[in-house]
Amino acid sequence: MESWxxxxxxxxxxxxxxxxxxxxxxxxHANILLVLESMGGTPSDFVxxxxxxxxxxxxxxxxxxxMQLARHYKRAPKQIAEAIKxxxxxxxxxxxxxxxxxxxxxxxxxxxxxxxxxxxxxxxILSAGPSFGHTYVGTGKRALVEFVSANPTGPLTVGHGRNAxxxxxxxxxxxxxxxxxxxxxxxxDAGRQxxxxxESVRARYMAELNPLIATKMIGEGDDKVEVPExxxxxxxxxxxxxxxxxxxxxxSEEIKIEDTDRFKQAAEHKIFxxxxxTLKRMGIHMDSFFNERSLYESGQIxxxxxRFRKKDLAYDKDGAVWLRTTAFGKEQDTVxxxxxxxxxxxxxxxxxxIEKLERGFDRxxxxxxxxxxxxxxxVVEGVRALGYDADRIEVVIYxxxxxxxxxxxxxxxxxxxxxxxxxxxxxxxxxxxxxxFFLMRSPNTHLEFDLDLAKEASxxxxxxxxxxxxxxxxxxxxxxxEIGMSIDGEVELSLLTHDTEIVLIKTLxxxxxxxxxxxxxxxxxxxxxxxREVAVAFTQFYxxxxxxxxxxxxxxxxxLLATATAQVLKNGLGVLGISAPDRM
RNA sequence: GCGCCCGUAGCUCAAUUGGAUAGAGCAGUGGACUUCUAAUCCGCAGGUUACAGGUUCGAUUCCUGUCGGGCGUACCA
Numbered sequence: 188m189e190s191w192x193x194x195x196x197x198x199x200x201x202x203x204x205x206x207x208x209x210x211x212x213x214x215x216h217a218n219i220l221l222v223l224e225s226m227g228g229t230p231s232d233f234v235x236x237x238x239x240x241x242x243x244x245x246x247x248x249x250x251x252x253x254m255q256l257a258r259h260y261k262r263a264p265k266q267i268a269e270a271i272k273x274x275x276x277x278x279x280x281x282x283x284x285x286x287x288x289x290x291x292x293x294x295x296x297x298x299x300x301x302x303x304x305x306x307x308x309x310x311x312i313l314s315a316g317p318s319f320g321h322t323y324v325g326t327g328k329r330a331l332v333e334f335v336s337a338n339p340t341g342p343l344t345v346g347h348g349r350n351a352x353x354x355x356x357x358x359x360x361x362x363x364x365x366x367x368x369x370x371x372x373x374x375x376d377a378g379r380q381x382x383x384x385x386e387s388v389r390a391r392y393m394a395e396l397n398p399l400i401a402t403k404m405i406g407e408g409d410d411k412v413e414v415p416e417x418x419x420x421x422x423x424x425x426x427x428x429x430x431x432x433x434x435x436x437x438x439s440e441e442i443k444i445e446d447t448d449r450f451k452q453a454a455e456h457k458i459f460x461x462x463x464x465t466l467k468r469m470g471i472h473m474d475s476f477f478n479e480r481s482l483y484e485s486g487q488i489x490x491x492x493x494r495f496r497k498k499d500l501a502y503d504k505d506g507a508v509w510l511r512t513t514a515f516g517k518e519q520d521t522v523x524x525x526x527x528x529x530x531x532x533x534x535x536x537x538x539x540x541i542e543k544l545e546r547g548f549d550r551x552x553x554x555x556x557x558x559x560x561x562x563x564x565x566v567v568e569g570v571r572a573l574g575y576d577a578d579r580i581e582v583v584i585y586x587x588x589x590x591x592x593x594x595x596x597x598x599x600x601x602x603x604x605x606x607x608x609x610x611x612x613x614x615x616x617x618x619x620x621x622x623x624f625f626l627m628r629s630p631n632t633h634l635e636f637d638l639d640l641a642k643e644a645s646x647x648x649x650x651x652x653x654x655x656x657x658x659x660x661x662x663x664x665x666x667x668x669e670i671g672m673s674i675d676g677e678v679e680l681s682l683l684t685h686d687t688e689i690v691l692i693k694t695l696x697x698x699x700x701x702x703x704x705x706x707x708x709x710x711x712x713x714x715x716x717x718x719r720e721v722a723v724a725f726t727q728f729y730x731x732x733x734x735x736x737x738x739x740x741x742x743x744x745x746x747l748l749a750t751a752t753a754q755v756l757k758n759g760l761g762v763l764g765i766s767a768p769d770r771m
Numbered sequence: 772g773c774g775c776c777c778g779u780a781g782c783u784c785a786a787u788u789g790g791a792u793a794g795a796g797c798a799g800u801g802g803a804c805u806u807c808u809a810a811u812c813c814g815c816a817g818g819u820u821a822c823a824g825g826u827u828c829g830a831u832u833c834c835u836g837u838c839g840g841g842c843g844u845a846c847c848a
Contacts, residue, residue, distance in 0.1 A: 239787060241794085251790070254828060264828075292791050293828065338848075380848070507846055518773065518844085525846040532848050560775050561843045586776065586841075628784065631776060633841065635783065640797085648810090649796070655810050663807045697787095704787080716785065719795080726811070735807045749807095771810070 209700065211248060211300060212237045214284060219252065222274030226267075230259050246289060246297030247693065253294040264294025271296060305692045306680040312695055312751040320698040320758045324707075325366030325550075331543055332358040334554035335466070335473075336373040339458040340384045341425055343465050344606040346556070349588050349634060351609075352625040352764070353711065354554040355471045357583065359762050360706035360714070366550065370472065373539060375479035375532075376455055385451025387422035390415045391432035393444065431457050465609050469618060470764045482538045488530060491538055492523060494573050515568035533562070537569040544575050551580045552709065560584055583709045585630035591637045607638070616641045619765045623650035626763055627715045649719060650765060653756060656722040658771040660753040663734055667746055670735070674746050682744045687728040691748060694724040695755045702762060711763065718759045725752045 216235055223229050233255065240249045253268035260267055268290045275288055286301035312319050334354020337347050358368045375381070394400045394415035401416040412424060422428075431454050435442060442449050466473065482488050492508060495501035500511045506526035510533065513520055523534045543551045555563060563582050571577035590597040590607055597607065613621050620641060627649065628634050641648070683692065701717040734745045757767040 238790070240791075241787080242791070245791065249790085254790090257828070295791070375848080378848070505846080509846095522846045527846075529846085531846070557776070557842045558848090559843085562848095564774095584776075584842095589841095632784075633777070637783080640783090651810055652796090655808080659808050659811085666807055700787090708788080712785085713787090716795090723795090729807080730812055733807065771808080 211284065211298075211304070214281075215248065215250070215298060218275060218278060218280065219250065219271060221278070222271050223252070223256075225274060226270055227260070229256065233259075240297070243690070245291060245295065246287070247300040248298040250296040250298070251294070253296060257294070265290065268294045268296050300693075302681070302684070302689065305689065305696070306683070308696045309680060309683075309692050309748065309751055312754060313747060316754060317758065319754060320702050320762070321363055321365070322699050322703040323365045324703060325361060325364045328366050328549040329547065330358075330361045330366040330368045330550040330552065331371055331546070331548040332361070332368060332552045332554070333371045333373055333477075333543075334358075334552075335462075335471075337462070338374050338378070338380050339376065339455045339462060340380050340423060341458065342427060343462055343609040345590055345609060345612055345636060346588050346606075348469075348609045348612065348621065349585055349625045350554050350556065351466060351469060351471055352622050353583065353585055353630060354552075355469070356622075356626055356711040356763055357552060357554070357706070357709050359764065360702060360709075360711060361550070361552075363702050363762055364706045369474045369548075371475045371477055372473045373477045373479065375535075376451075377480050377483075381451055381455065382447070383419050383421060384423055384428075384454050385447045386417070386419045387424075387428050388431050388435075388450040388454045389444065389447055390418035390422065391429045392435055392442075392450065393417055395429070395432050395436055427458070427461075428454070468610070468613060469622065477539065479535050479539070482535050482542070487542070488534050488538045491534065491541070491573070495523075495569075498572060500569075500572055510565065510569065512565050512568070515564065515572075517565070521565060533565055533569070536566045537573075540566055540570045540580060541573065541575060544570070544579060549579060553580070553582045555582060555584055557584055557586050581709065583630060586633045588625075588634045588636050591635055591639075593639060597638075612638075612641075619654070620648055620650050622764050623648075623715065626711045629710060629712050649715075651771075653718050653722050653760060654766070654768055655771055656725050657753055657756045657760070657767045658769060659729070660725070660749045660756075661769040663749060664746065664753070667735055667742070672735075672739070672742060672746065674743055674750065678743045678747050679740050680744055680747065682741045683748060685728075685732055687724070687731045688745070688748060691724045691728045691752065694721055695751055698755050698759060702759075714759060714762060718756060718763075721752065721755055721759070725749075725756075728752075 215237065219235060220229075235252055236250070238249045238251070240246060253264040253271060256267055257264045272288050272290060280288070283301055283303045285298050287299040289297045289299070291297050315321075332354050334357075335343070335347060335351045337343060337350075343351065355370065358370050361368045402413050403416050403418070404411050405414055405418065405420055405422075406412055414422070414424075434457070435450075435453055463473075492501055495510060500514060501523060502509055502511065507522050508524035509520045510523045511520050521533060522531050524530045540551065553563070559582075563584075567577050567580055567582070570580065597605075609621070615638070616624075624636060624641060625634070683689070697717060698721075701714055705711055705713040728748070732745060734742050734749065736742075737745065753767075760767045
């Protein structure tokens with residue numbers, strides 16, 4: 188094997204080799220407890236914990252028990268660590284699992300995983316193949332992810348994009364942890380928004396039929412626009428409204444001008460079709476669409492009010508029905524039914540969540556924008572107050588997306604049509620980049636989406652980096668195949684001894700843990716970050732170890748490692764809904 | 772005023788839910804293509820983690836307060 192001389196003092200630049208060490212942890216856990224027992228036991232509140240150090244010099248697993256127990260044993264942490272180490276060596280530990288136990292810093296016990304164990308893990312990745320990364324916490328459980336849920340008043344915008352991609356990816360993550368998952372879209376076609384939409388279409392329709400129709404100005408200041416006289420003051424100004432009107436005219440259908448519902452229906456139909464197409468383009472398929480109206484038709488929501496009344500959580504005041512949210516710790520009570528007799532959104536929302544729980548889901552995930560942050564607790568607490576297990580409801584709040592164009596934030600309003608649609612975004616930067624941009628950041632931080640950067644920046648875009656690593660591996664494997672090299676038969680994995688090879692294996696092992704953690708926390712960006720680490724680890728390996736041209740045994744071992752890397756990238760990108768091309 | 776989120780390198784963001792020397796990308800700067808894909812790699816530089824206290828072996832992380840930004844705080848959704 189060639190020797191590799193590091194240019195810096197560090198042996199390896201990979202700071203995070205997060206292997207899946209759960210089996211190893213339970214092995215060490217049992218043995219350390221055994222040793223501690225012989226040393227005089229542990230306090231009742233003691234929890235034995237392991238960490239995976241960021242710094243490779245600190246081994247693969249670290250245990251801080253000695254520091255935690257310093258007070259209990261009234262001895263210095265280092266002495267305790269020495270005693271534990273001696274105890275473990277006396278057992279002894281299996282050298283095929285742990286190759287070294289070291290004491291460092293203030294009293295950390297650092298464990299090094301033996302290469303034999305790593306080679307077994309590598310073989311496991313290859314035999315699991317496309318399913319490597321699956322875990323089982325959700326097996327036998329059902330989850331419902333509700334997301335997008337935009338009323339059909341216009342095309343999906345960039346803002347909806349974050350919601351859509353987050354929701355879909357959370358659903359994928361849950362599937363990978365064993366859940367049976369349904370994706371649901373909740374909408375309301377009976378509200379004021381939709382009525383205004385219908386009236387907007389009708390006004391455009393009338394103007395198309397009669398070009399001489401009177402016009403008026405609406406809006407204020409720079410936002411002032413000229414519209415046909417019948418246009419609602421707060422109507423929708425997007426060009427798609429006129430498109431829908433023109434389509435209605437060119438169809439042979441005769442429509443009565445008074446029939447506003449027909450205009451609304453036509454708009455709803457057309458817009459929903461477009462939303463569906465946009466979602467499909469992003470790789471998103473909804474399993475169900477839930478219409479808020481069904482909650483009224485079943486009478487469910489009126490029944491809910493009675494149930495609140497019985498618990499003295501609802502009362503009448505000023506002609507309205509109020510929910511006693513002060514009982515949930517809020518400053519004020521809130522209105523459930525307006526004095527007009529029309530419910531506020533809170534009531535159907537509570538009904539909808541009860542409905543979801545009654546459908547038997549173990550986990551009910553909502554993906555909401557930051558504007559819901561103050562309102563969803565009412566819903567969750569309301570559901571809980573009626574005796575349901577509200578802990579099964581999980582609300583993922585994401586902060587808003589700021590679009591930046593030419594260094595300036597773009598102001599967006601669906602009504603004024605001053606927005607960038609998701610389709611336009613995908614036209615400009617592609618589906619993969621669009622998904623990745625929305626996923627690469629933690630949901631609870633503001634996302635700045637720089638259009639200029641995303642557009643031109645094929646070389647600065649992290650998603651290409653991941654895809655490139657995959658394509659590069661496939662290229663090598665193709666070339667190897669051409670010259671007749673094969674990974675069939677016995678392969679000596681023990682030839683993989685280079686630092687970059689070991690680090691790469693350790694990194695690859697981390698996929699199942701990363702996926703399950705991202706699923707548990709509903710934070711897909713963790714997986715995106717992890718995949719970058721995989722690509723970095725591979726590139727390090729690539730720069731230091733050749734495959735083609737090496738002795739056959741070594742070359743075949745490395746081909747296996749490369750194959751496993753491609754598999755991890757492909758599986759991980761798949762979870763994010765991003766393609767893993769074979770050529771770029 | 773109140774509630775929630777955020778404040779980390781010039782910019783955009785990470786940091787294994789309290790760990791060891793706070794990491795990437797972009798921008799800057801200096802190098803590397805007869806070599807499996809240079810959409811790449813290797814250096815250098817860049818930090819009092821907004822600020823002040825507190826909790827403990829140990830704080831970017833938890834608590835309190837201050838400052839600054841975002842979203843809410845409707846008989847809108």
